[in-house]
Amino acid sequence: MDNLVEIIVLLGGTAVIVGIAERVRLPYPVLMLIAAAGVSLIPSVPSLVIPPELILPLFLPPLLFATAMRTSWSVFRVRWRSLVLLAFALVVVTAAVAAGISLAMTQTITVAGAVALGAIVAPPDPVAVESVSSKVGMPRRLTTVLQTEGLFNDAVAIVIFQAAVSAVVAGQSVGWLIVPQFLGGAALAAGLGFAMAWLVGWLTALLPNLVARSSITVVAPFAVYLIADELHASGVVAVVVTALELGRRSRPQDYAERLARQAFWGIVELLVTGLAFGLMGMELELILTDDRIDIVPMLPAVVAVCTAVVVVRLLWMLGIQLMGGTENRTPVPGSFKETLVLSWCGMRGLATMALALSLPVDVSAGTPFPGRAFIIVTALGVLISTLVVPGLTLPLLMRLLQLPRDPHAGRRRDRALAKRAQEASLKALEEAPEWDDLPDEARKSLRRRILGLERMLSRDAERDPQAQAHIQEQLAAVQRIQRRALNAGREEILRARREPGVDPMVADRVLHRLDLRTVMLDR
Numbered sequence: 001m002d003n004l005v006e007i008i009v010l011l012g013g014t015a016v017i018v019g020i021a022e023r024v025r026l027p028y029p030v031l032m033l034i035a036a037a038g039v040s041l042i043p044s045v046p047s048l049v050i051p052p053e054l055i056l057p058l059f060l061p062p063l064l065f066a067t068a069m070r071t072s073w074s075v076f077r078v079r080w081r082s083l084v085l086l087a088f089a090l091v092v093v094t095a096a097v098a099a100g101i102s103l104a105m106t107q108t109i110t111v112a113g114a115v116a117l118g119a120i121v122a123p124p125d126p127v128a129v130e131s132v133s134s135k136v137g138m139p140r141r142l143t144t145v146l147q148t149e150g151l152f153n154d155a156v157a158i159v160i161f162q163a164a165v166s167a168v169v170a171g172q173s174v175g176w177l178i179v180p181q182f183l184g185g186a187a188l189a190a191g192l193g194f195a196m197a198w199l200v201g202w203l204t205a206l207l208p209n210l211v212a213r214s215s216i217t218v219v220a221p222f223a224v225y226l227i228a229d230e231l232h233a234s235g236v237v238a239v240v241v242t243a244l245e246l247g248r249r250s251r252p253q254d255y256a257e258r259l260a261r262q263a264f265w266g267i268v269e270l271l272v273t274g275l276a277f278g279l280m281g282m283e284l285e286l287i288l289t290d291d292r293i294d295i296v297p298m299l300p301a302v303v304a305v306c307t308a309v310v311v312v313r314l315l316w317m318l319g320i321q322l323m324g325g326t327e328n329r330t331p332v333p334g335s336f337k338e339t340l341v342l343s344w345c346g347m348r349g350l351a352t353m354a355l356a357l358s359l360p361v362d363v364s365a366g367t368p369f370p371g372r373a374f375i376i377v378t379a380l381g382v383l384i385s386t387l388v389v390p391g392l393t394l395p396l397l398m399r400l401l402q403l404p405r406d407p408h409a410g411r412r413r414d415r416a417l418a419k420r421a422q423e424a425s426l427k428a429l430e431e432a433p434e435w436d437d438l439p440d441e442a443r444k445s446l447r448r449r450i451l452g453l454e455r456m457l458s459r460d461a462e463r464d465p466q467a468q469a470h471i472q473e474q475l476a477a478v479q480r481i482q483r484r485a486l487n488a489g490r491e492e493i494l495r496a497r498r499e500p501g502v503d504p505m506v507a508d509r510v511l512h513r514l515d516l517r518t519v520m521l522d523r
Contacts, residue, residue, distance in 0.1 A: 006048040007275065010036065014274025029277040029349075030391035036281025041289075048282050055354040057225060059276050060154070061239050063350065065221035066269040068151055068243035069261075071144075072497055072504040076244075079148045082332075085320055086149035091156045094122040094312050098305050102371075102378070105301035109371030116164035117375045120356050121309055121382040123157040124150055125349025138341065139403055140503060145332050146345055154351045155236040159185060161355050168370065169363050188233040193241025196224040200242075201249050204257070214260045217246065248498060252490035255515035262512065276350045280383060283353065287380055293373045302378045306385040314343040337401045344397060347387045352379055413506040417496055421489035421510060428488035432481045486518045 014028070017035060021028035039045055050058070076083065095118030102114040109117070129146045159182040200220050204213040224242050225235035250258065287293060317339045333339040356379035359372050490511060497507035 003048055003050075006046065010048070010275050010278040011271050013278065014271055017274065018270065025395060027391045027394075029273055030388055032274050032277040033281040033284075033388065036278040037284045038281075040282045040285035048279060050279065053358060055279075055357055056158075056235075056351075057222070057229070059272060059350050059354065060236065061221035061225040062265075062268050062272050063276070064151065064154075064236060064239045065243045066265045067147065068240045069247055069265065070505055070508065071147060071151070071244070072247055073244055074498055074500045074502065075144065075148060075504060078500045079145065082145050082148045083152060085316075086145070087152040088156055090149075090313065090316050091122045091153045092160075093316065094309060095119050095157070095160055097308050097312050098122065101304050101308055102301060102374075105304055106298070106371065106374055108374055110168060112164045112167035113369070113371045113375065116161050116168070116359070117305075117371075117378060119157045119161035119164060120352055120375065120379050121305065121348060122160075123153040123348070123351050124346045124386075125154075125351055129345050129347050129349075138398065140505070141332055142338060142341060142345075144503070145342065151240050152237065155186060155189075155234040156182065157351060158236060158355070159234065165359065169360070182234075185233040186237050188231060189228045189235065189237035190241050192224055192228050192231075192233065192238045194245055196220055196227075196238070196242045197245035197249060200246060204254075210256050210260060213257050214264065217261055218264070220246075247504075250494055252487045252494060255490065255518045258511070259515050259519065276353075280349075280353050283357065284380055284384075287377060293377065295377055298374050298377050301374070302381040305378050306381050309348075309382055309386060310343070310346070313346040314339075317343045337403055341397065341401065341403065344390050344394060347390055348383050349387060352383055356380075413503060414510060417493060417502070417507055417510045418513075420492050420496060421514060424492035425485035425489040428485045429481055432484050438477065438481075483518065486514055490514050490518075 013035065014032060017032045018028045021031050095115065097118070098121050099111075099114035099118035102109055102117050103111065124146075129150055163181065197220075200216050203216050207213050207216075220242055221239045224238045228235040228238035287295075317333060318336075321333045321336070321339045333342050356376050359375060360369050361372065363369050493507055493511045493514065496502050497504055497511070
């Protein structure tokens with residue numbers, strides 16, 4: 001019961017912290033972490049304990065699914081170099097450097113344990129990065145690179161971590177078999193993601209109830225993650241592929257489901273993120289107050305690993321800049337300022353915490369996991385140094401750097417896509433079978449303002465009851481044409497969303513407005 005009360009308090013506290021964060025212009029996850037750590041230091045407040053094996057399945061699927069739904073396959077086709085250089089290579093290099101430093105500076109850890117530590121501290125968290133970067137006016141081109149990096153680096157880190165922990169338990173060394181293990185697991189997970197997206201599409205086509213259709217997308221990320229985990233595949237890859245494929249399969253007529261899904265996942269993402277960072281704050285308190293853990297002798301190695309994590313990312317980003325950036329058309333990073341921002345946004349989050357907490361206490365009966373306390377303390381140190389410090393200072397850094405931004409770029413992209421939707425809608429209007437039967441005035445009004453015509457016809461029907469039947473026929477024809485036109489506009493935007501070079505977030509904004517106009521017709 002205590003745990004349930006604490007979860008409810010954390011969820012309610014998230015809403016309060018979000019309001020405070022908006023006023024003080026700071027990222028709410030960072031404030032949530034600090035607030036939870038401070039409150040948990042009060043002696044009468046019990047600590048919330050969630051079984052380690054439940055943390056990844058509970059938190060990763062919804063947060064990754066919500067993030068991946070805002071991107072598209074076309075982004076990955078354009079930004080494949082970001083995936084290779086950041087999500088894969090940088091994670092491996094960071095893990096190797098952290099493992100080497102740990103082995104050199106502490107005697108309580110084995111090689112496999114050091115590799116596990118490296119995997120824990122290596123992957124930046126896409127949820128943490130997005131929640132912080134979205135509040136500071138970061139250029140969209142930088143945010144997109146961070147999102148692309150964050151969606152798959154957890155998969156690489158988790159495979160390395162699981163192989164290292166298995167080696168510790170079995171008393172073996174970490175071998176090169178980890179590479180085919182990752183590739184095979186990723187391939188199987190991708191297949192599961194495609195299959196789950198197909199199953200969700202098939203079920204939603206059968207179900208007439210909107211709530212039932214929307215609920216399937218709630219179950220899907222958890223189900224595919226657990227299935228992948230049971231088959232020793234990558235649950236992270238399975239969830240991301242499911243979300244991307246569902247976005248690709250979205251149809252123009254799914255407007256009500258899209259609106260319901262956007263509203264639901266927006267709430268879920270906010271609350272789950274707040275709960276996750278609240279748990280991090282409580283875990284920090286547990287570490288600080290645990291008499292069995294002597295932190296002072298660990299501090300030099302912990303500081304060295306925290307410093308290495310930041311320095312490796314900075315040097316890697318500098319190398320990418322010298323190589324010409326991650327993209328061909330618009331190099332990112334294209335300047336030292338952008339390199340500094342992308343380096344500062346290497347924030348660790350939920351994956352780091354969850355992997356650290358999922359370390360087994362004992363290798364076997366009576367044999368403790370070697371170096372477990374050091375690994376957990378180091379993971380918390382990396383969380384603080386890469387999340388709290390950058391999260392609190394990123395707004396100041398953005399103001400000092402004054403990155404060149406085009407304040408009208410977003411509006412221009414919106415207008416360009418809106419124009420495409422308008423042209424498709426007008427074409428559908430003129431091709432409608434009822435078009436020629438409408439009066440000239442009605443056709444002109446439809447081109448000018450579709451919803452305005454409906455109000456005009458309704459007023460005419462009230463003034464002339466004898467013409468009401470004829471007016472109602474024209475009104476029904478107008479509504480059919482409006483639906484056909486809006487459907488054509490949505491179809492054009494969905495097609496544009498799948499094109500390389502089109503920002504999915506901009507397409508989603510335009511699509512959202514078209515969906516809302518269609519819902520208004522149904523009332």
